[in-house]
Amino acid sequence: xxxxxxxAHIHPIYLILVGFVIGVLGGFFxxxxxxxxxxxxxxxxxxxxxxxGTDLAHxxxxxxxxxxxxxxxxxxxxxxxxxxxxxxxxxxxxxxQGIEALKRHGDVNQVVSWVSIVVYFSISMFMAxxxxxxxxxxxxxxxxxxxxxxxxxTSVERVTSRIQKFHLPPMxxxxxxxxxxxxxxxxxxxxxxxxxxxxxxxGGAGYIRMPSMVYLLGIPTHLAIGTDLFEIIISAGYSTASxxxxxxxxILIALVMNTGAAIGAQIxxxxxxxxxxxxxxxxxxxLPLIGMAIVIYTLVTGQKL
Amino acid sequence: xxxKSRWIVSVLIEIPVYAGIxxxxxxxxxxxxxxxxxxxFQTDKRLYAAACLALILAQGILLELTTTFLLRLVRxxxx
Numbered sequence: 001x002x003x004x005x006x007x008a009h010i011h012p013i014y015l016i017l018v019g020f021v022i023g024v025l026g027g028f029f030x031x032x033x034x035x036x037x038x039x040x041x042x043x044x045x046x047x048x049x050x051x052x053g054t055d056l057a058h059x060x061x062x063x064x065x066x067x068x069x070x071x072x073x074x075x076x077x078x079x080x081x082x083x084x085x086x087x088x089x090x091x092x093x094x095x096x097q098g099i100e101a102l103k104r105h106g107d108v109n110q111v112v113s114w115v116s117i118v119v120y121f122s123i124s125m126f127m128a129x130x131x132x133x134x135x136x137x138x139x140x141x142x143x144x145x146x147x148x149x150x151x152x153x154t155s156v157e158r159v160t161s162r163i164q165k166f167h168l169p170p171m172x173x174x175x176x177x178x179x180x181x182x183x184x185x186x187x188x189x190x191x192x193x194x195x196x197x198x199x200x201x202x203g204g205a206g207y208i209r210m211p212s213m214v215y216l217l218g219i220p221t222h223l224a225i226g227t228d229l230f231e232i233i234i235s236a237g238y239s240t241a242s243x244x245x246x247x248x249x250x251i252l253i254a255l256v257m258n259t260g261a262a263i264g265a266q267i268x269x270x271x272x273x274x275x276x277x278x279x280x281x282x283x284x285x286x287l288p289l290i291g292m293a294i295v296i297y298t299l300v301t302g303q304k305l
Numbered sequence: 306x307x308x309k310s311r312w313i314v315s316v317l318i319e320i321p322v323y324a325g326i327x328x329x330x331x332x333x334x335x336x337x338x339x340x341x342x343x344x345x346f347q348t349d350k351r352l353y354a355a356a357c358l359a360l361i362l363a364q365g366i367l368l369e370l371t372t373t374f375l376l377r378l379v380r381x382x383x384x
Contacts, residue, residue, distance in 0.1 A: 004343045016327065057361050064365030072373075237358055244354035251342060251357040252335060255364055259327040262368035267316055 006054070006250040010044045015253060016260035019058065023264020027066040028271055029284050030225030032059040032204030032232055035291035041253070053248030054257075059204055059236045061258035062265050067229040069269035075226030077176040080219065081234075083184060084227070087191025088198070088209075088235045095199020113299050116201050120292035123211060124285050130156065130215070131282035138278065160218040177219045190216050195235065204232045207288050214281070221277035322375050326368075 001012050018040045022033035034055050041051035070076055102111055168183045194209035206228050213224035243249050272280065338360075345353045 004339065005346050057357055060358070061361040061365040064362055065369045068366070068369045237362075240361070241354045241358055244357045245350050247346070247350060249354075249357050251353075251360055252339060254357075254361060255335065255338075258361060258364055259323075259330060259368065262365065262372070263320060263323045266369070266372055270316075 001256075003250055003252050005252060006046055006050045008044065008046050008050075008250070008253070010046075010253065012256050014044065015256045019062070019257035019260030019262075020264040022058075022257075023062050023066070023261035023266075024268040025264075025287070026059075026062050026206075026229070026261070027069065027265035027268025028225075029206070029268075029280070029287065030066075030210045030228035030232075031206030031287065032063070032236065034059065034204060035207075035287070035294060037257070039294055046250075046253075049243075049246075049248045050250055053240070053243030053246070054250045054253050056204075056236050056240045056243055057249050057251055057254035058257045058261065060233055060240055061254065062261035063229045063232045063236065065262045066265035066269045067226065067233060069266055070222075070226030070229060070272075073222075073226070073269070073273065075222045075272070076230050077174055077219070077223050077227045078230070079172070080174050080177060080187065080213075080217075081227045081230040083172075083187045084191035084194075084209075084231050085234045087188035088195035088231060089238060090188075091192035091195020091197075092199035092235060092239065093195075094192075095196040095201075098196075098200055110299075112201060113295050116295050117292050119197065119201070119208070120288035120295070123207060124288045124292075127211060127281050128285045131278045131285070134278035135282065156215050157218075160216065163216055164218055174219075177217075177223050179218060182217065187217065191231075198235070198239075204236050206232060207284075207291065211281075211284075214277070221280050222272055225272060225280070323372060326371060 002009050018037065022037050025031060025033050025036070032055075034052075037055040037058060038051050041054060042048065046054065067076065099112070163186050164179060164182050166183050166186055168185050170184050171181050172184055173180055174182065190212045191209070194205050194212060197208045198205035209231070210224050210228045213219040213228065214221055219227065240249060244251075275283070342353070342356065342360075345356055
């Protein structure tokens with residue numbers, strides 16, 4: 001099929017399949033999936049700028065489907081999501097400015113590549129360690145015949161508790177997430193860091209935001225996934241509009257991809273019902289490693305996937 | 306039927322149902338939209354950006370509503 005906006009010739013089944021895979025991942029883990037969509041679009045000859053913008057548009061559509069499904073399952077904390085948007089947009093702008101500054105002063109590709117390798121690897125290893133510890137603690141409790149209190153506990157509860165006790169007004173409660181009191185600034189700071197990586201490394205940065213919500217703010221995993229998706233609709237929507245004005249979005253490609261993503265997102269979101277927090281976090285581990293592998297490939301071969 | 310089996314059956318039904326909708330949607334909507342959206346892209350980028358957001362959001366909501374409705378219908382018939 002010919003796509004007149006980007007002048008690309010892509011088989012629609014390919015786009016639907018790519019969308020489907022990203023949809024499943026997005027619905028299940030609450031991530032945008034740009035680390036797959038970007039290279040997949042590049043692979044069929046789309047220019048890098050067009051691939052980034054089109055991917056963002058597709059993320060919006062897929063997140064709408066997954067977020068609606070998560071809302072039906074009671075997995076979205078809207079109050080938290082709206083507060084996070086402020087930090088995310090501010091962080092994304094700062095990250096984008098950082099890229100511009102690096103462009104002026106040094107080798108932006110080298111810096112961004114090495115930062116992303118360290119970040120992806122650290123997240124993967126930390127989540128593997130935490131999920132393994134949480135699952136072991138749960139198994140030990142089961143063997144003792146104790147009630148299952150470790151269903152969604154993490155290994156860094158002390159850090160989470162300290163952040164929640166950090167008293168810098170205004171303090172709010174998040175009843176949906178089961179948090180009695182937390183500083184708005186703590187939420188904005190976590191969202192800012194997610195946004196910063198989104199602006200700096202590209203994509204929605206769900207691979208940072210979702211774990212940060214779980215480990216730092218103490219949001220239950222299922223709620224972190226749903227709320228992250230809700231938040232992605234707004235932040236990716238903002239970025240889509242910005243890219244579209246610059247002519248970097250082929251909406252026809254995004255619409256075709258979104259048809260596959262819509263099925264995948266529903267399947268992924270529904271599947272979260274059958275997994276507990278540590279199980280989902282353990283399954284999340286390979287995702288940042290895939291991103292890392294793509295960056296290493298780009299560094300070694302000099303070809304942008 | 307336990308929830309997991311129910312879910313697997315739902316997924317197996319959902320995929321062909323969705324595939325049918327996608328084919329119909331693909332031929333009907335995209336072929337109609339193509340010229341208009343390309344013209345917008347070439348003439349007014351701001352309006353194009355607004356149209357992009359409106360289209361992708363509307364499609365997301367529409368697809369989700371359609372599947373939910375169809376799945377409810379199928380589940381009702383399955384008992």
